[in-house]
């Protein structure tokens with residue numbers, strides 16, 4: 460495939476003892492989005508910053524699919540380093556505020572982000588140059604979970620909604636199994652089969668593969 464003039468690159472990092480996937484999405488504008496900064500240890504924060512600085516990227520958006528602790532360990536670091544106000548669905552604000560408490564409980568203490576936030580809602584478009592990510596609202600794993608869909612390049616940054624042959628847990632506050640299943644069917648399984656899912660944990664998959672193989676989403680499951 461010849462490289463389009465304008466095209467997102469997706470860089471994945473696996474951070475923290477929870478093994479959370481943090482993504483940096485960028486293009487030829489050299490602007491970038493940082494999605495779910497889960498960098499916990501200082502070497503992880505340096506790795507993320509070295510990548511961004513090494514390519515001379517200019518962070519434009521700090522985006523959260525949701526605000527469980529493992530997805531916001533590095534929220535304050537990114538804010539303090541690049542002066543970005545995070546974007547999330549409004550139903551995640553409380554999760555963000557509770558995350559440091561959850562960290563203490565899980566023996567993963569961290570300094571939480573406390574400042575103002577920007578809200579995302581279904582259908583919002585996040586733009587870097589000519590490339591776009593569209594916000595899909597898909598709660599169930601958490602109360603205000605969103606996914607970021609790039610129709611042009613057929614990928615979705617899916618957070619903890621849909622994993623390779625698994626789905627997000629629903630036993631945490633604000634989780635609801637039936638809502639999660641319904642949203643996977645109505646919001647993600649309506650996307651083309653070739654769409655690549657970059658999940659919040661584990662390897663990439665595709666919508667088509669999960670339709671056929673995900674044990675939580677087969678008929679009668």
Ligand SMILES: [Zn+2]
Nearest residue numbers: 525527600619
């Ligand atoms: Zn989560």
Ligand SMILES: [Zn+2]
Nearest residue numbers: 527529619659
């Ligand atoms: Zn997670």
